[in-house]
Amino acid sequence: MKIAFYAPLKAPDHPVPSGDRQMARLLMQALAQGGFDVTLASRLRAFRAEPRPLDDLKREADAEKTRLKQEWTGSGKPDLWFTYHLYYKAPDLIGPDLARDLHIPYVTAEASYAKKRDLEGWAEAQALIRDSVGLARVNLCFTDRDRPGLESVAPEARFASLSPFIDTTAYDNIAPSSLGQRLVTVAMMRKGDKFASFAMLAKALTLLIDLPWHLTVVGDGPLRAETVALFDGIPKGRIDWRGELSTNAVPAALAEGGLYVWPGCGEAYGMAYLEAEAAGLAVVAQATAGVPAVVRHERTGLLTREGDVAAYAAAIRALLLDDARRAAYGRAARDFVFAERSLRLAAVKLGLILRGIAS
Secondary structure, eight states, X not given: OEEEEEOSSOOTTOSSOOHHXXXXXXXXXXXXXXXXXXXXXXXXXXXXXXXXXXXXXXXXXXXXXXXXXXXXXXXXXXXXXXXXXXXXXXXXXXXXXXXXXXXXOEEEESOOOOGGGGGXXXXXXXXXXXXXXXXXXXXXXXXXXXXXXXXXXXXXXXXXXXXXXXXXGGGTTOOOOOOTTEEEEEOOOOTTHHHHHHHHHHHHHHTXXXXXXXXXXXXXXXXXXXXXXXXXXXXXXXXXXXXXXXXXXXXXXXXXXXXXXXXXXXXXXXXXXXXXXXXXXXXXXXXXXXXXXXXXXXXXXXEXXXXXXXXXXXXXXXXXXXXHHHHHHHHHHHHHHHHHSBHHHHHHHHXXXXXXXXX
């Protein structure tokens, strides 16, 4: 089966790293491992930070549709169109029309819809999301967070669950560190939810100065200086700013830690949590947004109330002071990812779902 893959927010080969780019790459890997012939259909980025008419993007999309039809005249049309992560800031302007014109199944993964966005200037894009979800043979939901919104506007649409996953290969031979006082986090330094998480982490750590922890921060971004400044209240020498590391270097950096700390403000789910767990780290995060889909409270770590800095600091303290509990969570975290959230398992599940709708 030939699959045309498209990610309107960020193509899998986009130069800027992010969780969205990583998941797009993983989905293409899973499709290939599942026995599909998957190709990247388009690199058109449909993202807009602010609401405005879609006229320019629609013209670019029309050109892409014409290009693809011409290309497929010689090579043959795909058997299925697969769109990953369409939402009000990045709708799919290509796939639905091609699916209808060429009579091929259309599939979405991690689509989302919130009615409130209609009142914030995004009504045009939201209408496209409704159309895409309603057209899809199946909409793959990564967490329970997005499904109710989609069902409310497309009650006849079909849905299936596909849990967030990672390629565990790089973690096969990782030996978790015994350095319990070493905290680690991996995140981009940019405005919005990432900066909010750094701000919350900094506040929490100021409540833990009495403990001999050390924090390793992996990541970089446009707000590096502002992010570092958030931690001015922390004594010098407590934090190691590693900067951005290559994908291959991240597993070893995680394995040096004893506890993964990242509040996760507004996280769709957070790929970094799964990576930390695969490395055998217990996690301390907030029970917010999609985080509970990848961190199991009191099994692979601790989840605290959203926005409660004191509770977050207390959870970190509890695991820093309890070696046995922290180690047990770390072992369970590693088992959880390898047994339930691996690329191999995702490939099998995707294969079953897609072959079922295409038959």
